Amino acid sequence: MKKLTMTKKRNLFITLLILPAGTGILLMAMILGQVNIAPSSIVEALFHGTPETVSIILYKLRIPRILMALIIGASLGASGVLYQALLKNPLAEPFTLGISSGAACGAAFAIIMSLSTGFIFAGAFAGSIFVIILVYLLARKFGFSSPALILGGLSLSFIFSSAVLLLFAFSSADQVHKALMWLMGDLSLARYDYLGRSAMALGALLIVTLLYSRHLNILSFGDDFAASHGITRSEILIIFWVASMLAAISVSLAGVIGFIGLITPHAVRVLSGPEHRVLLPVTAVTGGLLLVMADTMGRTIVSPYEIPAGIIMGFFGGIFFLVILLKRGWSG
Amino acid sequence: MPLFSLNNIHAGYGEQVVLHDISLAIQPGEFIGIIGPNGAGKSTLLKLLSRQLSPREGTLKFKGQDVKAIPPYRYAPQVAIVHQKLENLLPFTVEKFVSMGRFPHQRFFNRAKARHGQVVEKALDVMDLDPLREKPITQLSGGEQQRSFIARAVAQAEQVILLDEPVAHLDINHVTQVMDHLVELNRKGTTIITVLHDINLAADYCSRIIAIKDGTIFTDGAPAEIITYQAIESLFDTVCVVHENPITGKPYTYPVPGKYRK
Numbered sequence: 176m177k178k179l180t181m182t183k184k185r186n187l188f189i190t191l192l193i194l195p196a197g198t199g200i201l202l203m204a205m206i207l208g209q210v211n212i213a214p215s216s217i218v219e220a221l222f223h224g225t226p227e228t229v230s231i232i233l234y235k236l237r238i239p240r241i242l243m244a245l246i247i248g249a250s251l252g253a254s255g256v257l258y259q260a261l262l263k264n265p266l267a268e269p270f271t272l273g274i275s276s277g278a279a280c281g282a283a284f285a286i287i288m289s290l291s292t293g294f295i296f297a298g299a300f301a302g303s304i305f306v307i308i309l310v311y312l313l314a315r316k317f318g319f320s321s322p323a324l325i326l327g328g329l330s331l332s333f334i335f336s337s338a339v340l341l342l343f344a345f346s347s348a349d350q351v352h353k354a355l356m357w358l359m360g361d362l363s364l365a366r367y368d369y370l371g372r373s374a375m376a377l378g379a380l381l382i383v384t385l386l387y388s389r390h391l392n393i394l395s396f397g398d399d400f401a402a403s404h405g406i407t408r409s410e411i412l413i414i415f416w417v418a419s420m421l422a423a424i425s426v427s428l429a430g431v432i433g434f435i436g437l438i439t440p441h442a443v444r445v446l447s448g449p450e451h452r453v454l455l456p457v458t459a460v461t462g463g464l465l466l467v468m469a470d471t472m473g474r475t476i477v478s479p480y481e482i483p484a485g486i487i488m489g490f491f492g493g494i495f496f497l498v499i500l501l502k503r504g505w506s507g
Numbered sequence: 508m509p510l511f512s513l514n515n516i517h518a519g520y521g522e523q524v525v526l527h528d529i530s531l532a533i534q535p536g537e538f539i540g541i542i543g544p545n546g547a548g549k550s551t552l553l554k555l556l557s558r559q560l561s562p563r564e565g566t567l568k569f570k571g572q573d574v575k576a577i578p579p580y581r582y583a584p585q586v587a588i589v590h591q592k593l594e595n596l597l598p599f600t601v602e603k604f605v606s607m608g609r610f611p612h613q614r615f616f617n618r619a620k621a622r623h624g625q626v627v628e629k630a631l632d633v634m635d636l637d638p639l640r641e642k643p644i645t646q647l648s649g650g651e652q653q654r655s656f657i658a659r660a661v662a663q664a665e666q667v668i669l670l671d672e673p674v675a676h677l678d679i680n681h682v683t684q685v686m687d688h689l690v691e692l693n694r695k696g697t698t699i700i701t702v703l704h705d706i707n708l709a710a711d712y713c714s715r716i717i718a719i720k721d722g723t724i725f726t727d728g729a730p731a732e733i734i735t736y737q738a739i740e741s742l743f744d745t746v747c748v749v750h751e752n753p754i755t756g757k758p759y760t761y762p763v764p765g766k767y768r769k
Contacts, residue, residue, distance in 0.1 A: 389610055403590070
């Protein structure tokens with residue numbers, strides 16, 4: 176009986192923490208912006224559609240953007256959890272594995288070529304899939320638990336970042352600016368036209384991750400341990416590709432947003448413990464809210480200018496990680 | 508029918524062949540200690556049985572069936588292994604950790620919760636882990652940790668448990684605790700196959716000892732039959748004396764320090 180109440184207590188605590196915090200963040204994201212909207216008008220606009228301008232700002236601009244940030248933050252967070260369990264490496268996430276740089280390179284190419292938004296999405300997606308395949312080949316050579324994978328990912332990251340800069344050297348200033356904004360993870364350029372379909376794909380993938388939560392628990396103890404439980408190579412590959420698709424679709428939609436996949440799982444683990452059945456959904460929700468928060472800050476700090484969410488995340492993520500590092504030391 | 512039968516097995520890693528022409532049969536209910544010098548191939552033999560490694564030549568049969576024909580998810584519910592070291596240790600509670608052993612039985616939507624719960628309870632009980640069930644495994648002493656690892660294996664497969672040096676680095680109190688628990692499991696019908704580097708532990712606890720040297724079986728039999736000073740000296744290329752342990756009546760081996768050798 177005691178154990179039930181303990182787990183339940185923890186889950187209750189997490190819910191009581193996230194529910195008000197989440198509501199607060201989402202409300203602030205609707206209120207704040209170039210035009211601040213009073214909370215009372217939000218209710219009015221959401222339920223009665225008056226006044227029309229407010230209703231349009233909310234339904235056409237802010238809510239799609241919030242939804243986009245939520246689903247992308249959730250996917251990046253979940254993807255980080257999956258990679259960390261799979262690679263047994265606390266640094267594993269889409270950014271450190273080079274997937275974001277691959278996407279950046281593909282997107283930059285499409286932007287420099289003045290191709291349409293559809294091609295930017297396709298370019299980013301192709302770029303990230305290309306890097307994922309390279310990472311997969313490294314994994315086949317060294318095994319999924321090898322630190323060589325992160326080093327390989329970082330090398331790929333450098334190579335593709337240089338390729339982006341090389342592209343810039345041959346391009347006009349305004350194209351470079353447009354590409355730069357994309358590279359910095361700017362949700363104002365997010366591909367809303369793909370929001371519906373991508374959100375469905377990402378949502379489905381997130382549900383799949385939950386089906387594998389017990390595999391992930393076992394996998395995080397090591398590959399031999401997993402094999403002795405009868406976990407097969409093909410199951411490990413499925414998890415790798417689910418993590419990779421979550422990452423690829425997210426970065427293709429919103430550009431390079433680092434650190435969510437890295438810091439969210441680490442922060443959540445402190446509360447939720449290592450069990451993936453809890454860790455995964457809580458990380459997804461927290462990651463989503465974190466990106467909404469970063470994006471809201473980016474929209475308001477120097478309004479009417481916008482700071483891309485990727486930059487905000489870079490600052491806060493880096494500082495957060497350093498603080499944790501200094502406080503707890505490096506225990507892996 | 509033997510539980511395991513190995514016929515002319517050769518095995519190794521990459522270019523290197525570690526085991527040569529191994530043939531043996533293991534019956535249900537045995538308590539087997541695998542001994543031998545470092546690098547002789549003890550762990551490799553265990554890896555064959557746990558299917559971490561496939562034989563390069565020869566056949567390995569489990570209950571009369573070639574293991575190559577048994578998919579991993581059918582093998583895991585029947586044979587469990589306690590690894591010498593886990594790659595990564597996470598702060599799961601003892602109970603959650605032991606429950607992982609049920610994974611191979613639950614994977615195809617077979618989630619008869621009550622029965623799995625019972626098996627886990629039994630495993631915790633037999634390893635005396637009930638008072639520790641809520642503790643994270645990362646906070647346990649070496650002996651308690653080892654008992655949790657064994658309990659997880661018990662929850663996975665009651666029939667056969669393989670262990671790779673389960674008492675290395677433990678103090679004598681924890682060594683006896685862990686070994687006594689293995690005896691208890693064996694008494695209840697579990698076949699135990701364990702790699703041990705301590706000859707005396709193997710002699711005191713095991714019903715059969717398989718000694719490996721240079722990748723082949725050196726001797727194989729009951730402790731009283733095979734542990735003689737001649738055998739141990741040539742197995743380990745050293746000098747030693749064998750007496751009878753006054754408590755257990757089993758052979759007891761003393762290595763002779765260099766300066767006392769004549």
